[in-house]
Amino acid sequence: MDVSVTERKDWMGLMARAVEGRVAALLSKAGLAVERRFLRAPEIGSVMVRGRAGGTGAAFNLGEMTVTRCTIKLDCGTVGHGHVQGRRKPDAEAAALVDALMQTDRAEAVSAAVLEPLRSEEAARRAARASKSAATKVDFFTMVRGED
Amino acid sequence: MxxxxxxxxxxxxxxxxxxxxxxxxxxxxxxxxxxxxxxxxxxxxxxxxxxxxxxxxxxxxxxxxxxxxxxxxxxxxxxxxxTTLPRFGASEPIDTADMTCDRRISATFKDVPGGQVLGPTFDYTHRLLDFKLAADGEVGEAPTRAPSPDPVPHVTGFLNREGLIEEAPRDDTPPPDLTREPLELPADRALRLQALTRSDEGFTLGMAYSTQRGYARNHAFVGELRIGAVAVEMEIPELGFAIEIGEITVTECETVNQFKGSKTEPPQFTRGYGLVFGQTERKAISMALVDRALRWEELGEDDVGAPAQDAEFVLYHGDNIQATGFLEHIKLPHYVDFQSELELVRKLRREAGVADVAEAAE
Structure with a gap:
């Protein structure tokens, strides 16, 4: 099955950003049992996050973040990679499995069971923060100047 | 003995x-x-x-x-x-212009596109103890308003258009990493920024405050302060492209500093930069002021001998773990070292003809 890089980046990012436990819980609820083996068992490590001086200039090392990664292979030979923020092995394994399944003919079912709920949860989370933030936006009014 | x-x-x-x-x-x-x-x-x-x-x-x-x-x-x-974690690699530099801002203020431009957004701030509170918090923890829901879809561009971008502020051109040179190589001087700006972002908040605040009080004064205004979430992307070798591996909250502070020009640079505004994990605005503002003070050499300014201009002083004393490690070790047993000191002092006193208290008593 042909999968575009853009699509794959989209679902991998969605799972990486998800709240702890959600990827694994949604996948297990979907009951999509598949035979697979680990090419790389879930592994916790760090990534050095970089920034840029002045926001746009020279790259510098800001500090590390924890990341869990996992790689699995389905019986059909499809390989899936999972990278999630934090220390959460079940989510990394689930993310790898979803990544693999999304490249097979079960993509639609997986997307409906796992990715769409994650997408709407994230949208709701962001909208809630954005609307609270918007309520703290300052409305200036100019005082009438004496000389006018 | x-x-x-x-x-x-x-x-x-x-x-x-x-x-x-x-x-x-x-x-x-x-x-x-x-x-x-x-x-x-x-x-x-x-x-x-x-x-x-x-x-x-x-x-x-x-x-x-x-x-x-x-x-x-x-x-x-x-x-x-x-130190126990294997490192998977380094991220792409985060794009703070693309931040989902909880808070975004500018002390220099009232009418910035995107607006002045206060966020969950202590500013404008009266700093009176709230005894309600000691009684029950009930809080009401914060008010909401429909968010504006307008972008929230960096404030320094406006001054850039007029050429009134120094530019920060993109540079993808792999930065030095003080967690891998010992911090050595001279330290370039990338290395200084890494040291500053992890340095002690109190130390950094004190250094920054010293510049405001006149030790290497650089007339800083907070051009922009923003706090919010940014995506972290990393290139995955097995995939051959970059994916988002998470989202972090950071605080970014850009100062706009008065600058009369120097032997090498025209009169223009110069910049200090602070970027720190989490909602940490006191630290981010402090970092930006100290960053600016440490840039005296590349901007052709005079070294006025101020502590905040001294990269060795600032960078070698800002790390609270290094500092506390060395400071606190002196409370651990030093019986042997002290024994030799004791012998030495007794010997010197004998040579100087001072009678031991014990001898005098006899």
Whole structure:
């Protein structure tokens, strides 16, 4: 099955950003049992996050973040990679499995069971923060100047 | 005389057992969970992540619990844990222009596109103790308003258009990493920024304040301060493209500094930069002021001998784990060293003809 890089980046990012436990819980609820083996068992490590001086200039090392990664292979030979923020092995394994399944003919079912709920949860989370933030936006009014 | 000493194991074990009991405190009071610390002491958690140099709120909360709220001890725990992790690689530099801002203010431009957004701030509170918090924890829902879809561009971009401010051109040179190579001088700006972002908040604040009081004064205005979430992307070799591996909250401060020009640079505004993990605005503003002071050489300014201009002084004393490690080690047993000091002083006194108190008494 042909999968575009853009699509794959989209679902991998969605799972990486998800709240702890959600990827694994949604996948297990979907009951999509598949035979697979680990090419790389879930592994916790760090990534050095970089920034840029002045926001746009020279790259510098800001500090590390924890990341869990996992790689699995389905019986059909499809390989899936999972990278999630934090220390959460079940989510990394689930993310790898979803990544693999999304490249097979079960993509639609997986997307409906796992990715769409994650997408709407994230949208709701962001909208809630954005609307609270918007309520703290300052409305200036100019005082009438004496000389006018 | 040298005497080998060994022992204290039982005393140490008992001390640690008592420490655990004291950490727990009165068992009639409910125990704090790591989740409670993460959610309700989030600014302490942010400080531990920033200075521990590891973004993981749960670990930082655990460290705060374990350290009984001693944040430097918590930072120590995080730094130690960090060294046990395999490093998967480095991210693409985060794009702070693309931040989902909780807060975004400018002290220099009232009408910035995107607006002045206060966010969850202590500013404009009256700093009066709120005894309601001691009674019950009930809080109402914060008011909401439909968010504007307008972009929130960096403030310095406007001044850039007029050529009134120095530019920060993109540079993808792999930056030095002080967690891999010892920090050596001269330190370029990338290395200084790494050291500053993890340096002690109190030290950085003191250094920044010294520039405001006149030690290498550089007339800083907060051009922009923003706090919010940014995506972290990393190139995955197995995939051959970059994916998002998470989202972190950071605080970014850009100062706009008055500058009359120098032998090498025209009159224009110059910039200081602060970028710190979490909601940590005091630290980010401090970092920007100190960054600007340390840039005197590349901007062709005079070294006026101010502490904040001295890269060696600032960078070698800002790390609270290095500092506390060296400082606190002097309380550990130094019996042997001190024994030799004692012998020396006795010898010098004999040579100087001072009678020992013991001898005089005889």
């Amino acid at each position: 040298y005497v080998a000493v060994k022992g204290g194991e039982r005393a140490i074990a008992n001390a640690h057992a008592w420490l655990a009991e004291e950490r727990r405190g009165d068992t009639d009071i409910a125990e704090l969970s790591v989740g409670q610390i993460r959610e309700q002491l989030s600014l302490a958690v942010n400080r531990v992540m920033a200075e521990g140099s590891l973004y993981d709120p749960d670990l930082a909360a655990l460290a705060i619990k374990q350290s009984r709220g001693d944040l430097i001890e918590a930072i120590f725990l995080i730094r130690a844990y960090r």
